[in-house]
Amino acid sequence: MPSSPRICGLMLAYFKADMTLKCLRTLAGQGIETIMLVDNSHCPEEHQRTLQLVQHFPKGWLKVVIAEDNLGFAKGMNLALDHARQLGEWDYFLLLNNDITAKPDLVSQLVEYMQQQANIMLLGVHADAGDHLQGKLYYQRLTGLMFTKPTLGSFPVVPGYCVLIQPTAISDHLFDPRYFMYGEDVELSWRMLQQGKKIAILPKPLLAHKSAQSSGEASLFYEYHINRGHWLIVQALGHNHVERIIMYTLRLLLLSARAVLRSWRFRSMTPLKALLMSGLRLPIRPVLTVKPHEKTYTVA
Incomplete structure (x- = not known):
């Protein structure tokens, strides 16, 4: 593998262009060749704000895909992956939430760790959540409860806010498209483990993360x-x-x-x-304060 691996970032945005810009600025200059940003906002005004983010960075570094609808996390990330694959071969994909603030050595630390542990296919990282550290969790299969330490019948889960993944670990889709959001990282971790692939999490808190920034807790x-x-x-x-x-x-x-x-x-x-x-598949979406628009699909 070359000393400077080709890394493509995959990211979603749902409104809050200022937050996305803040996040992207902490990632610029960290060795990511391109970031594929999918805008899930389903709002023409917000699409324009997202498209304008491109001007803040070197040409070609940030590519914006305007989704035809609010696709949710799983389908949105799969769309970003599809577009990234069209650009060529990559050594790594870096899945990123737009509500993180990265430390300057985030990418280098992740890549270095994965290169030293060549059998790891999925690598996460600890995050500073303000009053506690977020990191590896253990999902108990029978109950669905999450624990911070291994328990009987549990398996490790790599949180989806920042994940480095080797392309060879992805066969068809990255995330199961049935998940709109929440649970897709559990399913991905389980699928990797069932396929005999090793997953891990870097114990260092190399970013800050505040959850539920786009979903609205209790909504x-x-x-x-x-x-x-x-x-x-x-x-x-x-x-x-x-x-x-x-x-x-x-x-x-x-x-x-x-x-x-x-x-x-x-x-x-x-x-x-x-x-x-929740037992039914329903089109439950966030409440929008803007008038719906005709579906569009563009790439910048």
Whole structure:
């Protein structure tokens, strides 16, 4: 592999162009050859703001794809990957949230670690979340609970806010397109492990990250997709019919308790309503304050 590997960044944007610009500025000059940015905003005014971000960076470094609709995280990232592949062969893809603030050595540290551990296909990193560190989590298959340490029946999950991945680890799609958002990183980690691929996380906090910047915690959108992700994960992780019944039952109990507590906390029936709706595939999207527009699809 060359001393200076070809790295393509993959990123989504949903409004908040100023936040995206702040993030991109912390990544410029770190050895990323190109960043493919998919705008999921479904708003012509916001599309223009996103397209204008290109002028802040060297020509060709930032490429903007305007999605035909709000595709969600999984399909949006898959679209970014498709466009990146059209540009040629890459040594690494770097999946990035637009709500992170990277330290100057983020990319070099990730690449160095992966080059030293050639058998790692999926590499994440710890993040400074303000009052705590985000890092490797362990997903308990039967209950759907997350833990910070290994537990019986759990497996490691690489959080999706910043992931370095080797192209050979991707066969067809990167993320399962059934996930709109939430749960796709669990499914990806599980799929990699089931295929015998090694995943890891760099223990250093090389970026800052604040979650739920685009989804709106406690909104119908947030609550629906959190719950919906749990049901989809059962389909991916359950080995047989009996096991899936157990997984569905345990999740129903735990998610019901969660919905009741959150409805009380926020003085709103939205969490309970979202749980009831989550068993169905519904077009639940964030509430827009702009008038919908005709579908467009352009690349800058």
